[in-house]
Amino acid sequence: MAFNDYAMIPREHSHEAGDVSPHLEWAGVPEGAAELALLCEDPDAPGGTFTHWLVAGIPPDTTGLDAGAELKGFAVGRNDFGTQGYGGPHPPPGDEHRYLFRLYALSEPTGLTGGFSAADLQRALDEKVLASGTLVGTYAR
Numbered sequence: 001m002a003f004n005d006y007a008m009i010p011r012e013h014s015h016e017a018g019d020v021s022p023h024l025e026w027a028g029v030p031e032g033a034a035e036l037a038l039l040c041e042d043p044d045a046p047g048g049t050f051t052h053w054l055v056a057g058i059p060p061d062t063t064g065l066d067a068g069a070e071l072k073g074f075a076v077g078r079n080d081f082g083t084q085g086y087g088g089p090h091p092p093p094g095d096e097h098r099y100l101f102r103l104y105a106l107s108e109p110t111g112l113t114g115g116f117s118a119a120d121l122q123r124a125l126d127e128k129v130l131a132s133g134t135l136v137g138t139y140a141r
Contacts (some may be wrong), residue, residue, distance in 0.1 A: 001025050002067060009099060009137035013067075014092035021053065025064035030130045033060035033105040039121060044097040050110070051079050051098065051118040053086045055111045073133055079115040084115055086088075089139035096139070096140035105131045 002022030003009050013022045029036065030127035036058035042050040053067075054077025056075075071085070081087040092098040 002061065006136050009089055009139045014088040014139060014141075017088065019086055019088045020068045021065065021086035021088075022137075023055075023064065023067040024101065024103075024135070026133060027063060028131070029060050029105050029134075032107065033130055035106045035109045036060055036062060037099075037104045037106060037110060037121060038104050039102045039104070039118065040086075040095050041100050041102075041118070042080075042091070043100065044091070044095070046092060048111065050075075052081075052088065053077075053079060053101075054116065054118060054121055056112040056116070056121060056124070060102050060105065075110070075112045075116060076122060077112070077118070089137075091139060091141060093141045096138050097141060099137045100136065101135040103133050103135075104129050 011017050012020055035139035038055040055074050057075040073118055076084050078084050081088040106128040107130050108128055111126055
């Protein structure tokens with residue numbers, strides 16, 4: 001794990017350090033899960049919630065993602081930086097922000113393909129979530 005719950009996200013995973021996605025691990029995916037989906041957002045952004053990472057199509061037997069993992073075979077969404085993939089923390093100077101990494105276990109596949117938005121993911125989650133978990137990281141510049 002790159003960081004613990006409510007701990008500072010290491011600088012190497014920030015936007016200014018090159019947007020290397022953090023190493024994440026999880027357990028306890030329920031029986032019957034068809035797919036996992038990951039969403040990372042900053043609810044403290046000045047303009048409202050800012051999406052940093054969207055991944056769908058994760059096989060349910062997956063137990064984590066390596067740092068900087070190439071997500072071949074997964075559906076990777078478009079973050080609010082306007083790129084597909086992970087966009088690291090980049091809050092205004094002086095402010096500490098929270099980054100919520102949410103993992104969803106779904107009863108059926110989302111059907112999403114690359115380039116989807118956070119709104120697309122939210123619609124795809126509707127009535128499919130078997131379980132979810134959240135890891136909160138913090139970051140300040």
